[in-house]
Amino acid sequence: MxxxxxxxxxxxxxxxxxxxxxxxxxxxxxxxxxxxxxxxxxxxxxxxxxxxxxxxxxxxxxxxxxxxxxxxxxxxxxxxxxxxxxxxxxxxxxxxxxxxxxDATSRSYEYRIFLGRNPFEIETTWQHTNKKLNIDKMNAAAEILLTFTNFKCFSRSNSDVTTYNCNVTKAVWVKTDKLLVFHISANRFLRNMVRAIVGTLLDVGTGKTSLEAFEQIIKSENRCNAGPSAPPQGLFLTEIIYPKTIFIHE
Structure with a gap:
């Protein structure tokens, strides 16, 4: 069984x-x-x-x-x-x-950024104290993700995969008080993909990378062109969805 x-x-x-x-x-x-x-x-x-x-x-x-x-x-x-x-x-x-x-048909992640300092959130958020972020531009860039399927530029180098294609169905930033959370869902994810996306989106939010440049980064399929990976402590796997037919209810 x-x-x-x-x-x-x-x-x-x-x-x-x-x-x-x-x-x-x-x-x-x-x-x-x-x-x-x-x-x-x-x-x-x-x-x-x-x-x-x-x-x-x-x-x-x-x-x-x-x-x-x-x-x-x-x-x-x-x-x-x-x-x-x-x-x-x-x-x-x-x-x-x-x-x-x-058998997983969808996976969802959250990346949590705390805008300020909080000693009780150190292990579960990436804390930002000196950067002003343009969240509207970050969301505009996140929407661009939905128009692509090849995300090699956000994959860890030398990943042992047969395809870099992922079907991203959701990508959005939501701000509540001092907590800024990136929500992303897809049928599959590449190694380091979410953290690399977050790091690159923050470059958009600080003005370092334009929306046009963000799109060109994806098209380049080159990890060297994307931003640095966000640190691990802010990342949460939040949901995995399966077909109901695989479960046996007695």
């Missing part, structure tokens, strides 16, 4: 999602907790990977097990073993071939 795990984590204390030999990761701790509770070797497969310091308010991973699980009991026991910055919300029974990475 295959189960999807719905969970969240604050990534500050972890070297990203994916297992690494000499660093603590979220995948490693989930594997250990489920292996202890289920009394067998569990290796979870994630919907994607986040870098060190990046957070997820909704993430999924899956694993296989022979026997049907008492979901509420397992969730309670696993959370008792996990650190407080990783929380399992639910286990969802799926079809045997369902895959958290390949």
């Amino acid at each position: 295959r189960y999807f795990i719905e969970f969240a984590y604050k990534g500050t204390n972890y070297h990203g999602w994916q297992l690494q030999p000499n660093a603590v990761t979220v995948q490693e701790l989930l594997n250990k907790a489920f292996s202890v509770i289920l009394k067998e070797d569990i290796n979870v497969s994630g919907a994607g990977r986040t870098d060190a310091g990046v957070h997820a308010s909704q993430m999924y991973a899956h694993f296989d097990i022979e026997n049907e699980l008492a979901i509420d009991k397992i969730v309670y026991k696993v959370n008792a073993l996990l650190p407080n910055d990783i929380v399992v919300y639910d286990l969802l029974k799926t079809t045997d071939d369902a895959h958290t990475r390949f």
Whole structure:
């Protein structure tokens, strides 16, 4: 039987999602907790990977097990073993071939910028104290993203992918008091894509890059032409959507 795990984590204390030999990761701790509770070797497969310091308010991973699980009991026991910055919300029974990475139809991220200084937001926002941002121009540039599909210019160099095409369906900045949040959704994302987009959009907001230049950056398909990557702590994976047909409701 295959189960999807719905969970969240604050990534500050972890070297990203994916297992690494000499660093603590979220995948490693989930594997250990489920292996202890289920009394067998569990290796979870994630919907994607986040870098060190990046957070997820909704993430999924899956694993296989022979026997049907008492979901509420397992969730309670696993959370008792996990650190407080990783929380399992639910286990969802799926079809045997369902895959958290390949079956996802949409993913959404938020990038959070705090306009000022706040010691309680240091680990979850990028704090800006001395730059005035033209948010209208940043949103005009964000709209340009919806007219393109090839985002090689925002991808980490030497990424092992077969295509740089992504279907971006939403890209908008929303300001509430001192919090400026970039919302972006797409069918898939390239490595470092959101942070590179945010860094380049901030160049638009400060006047360093014009709207015309932003469009030319995308057309160039060259990472060297885009802006610097925004730091990891402001980035949140917020939603992953799957076809309802993969879930088994009893």
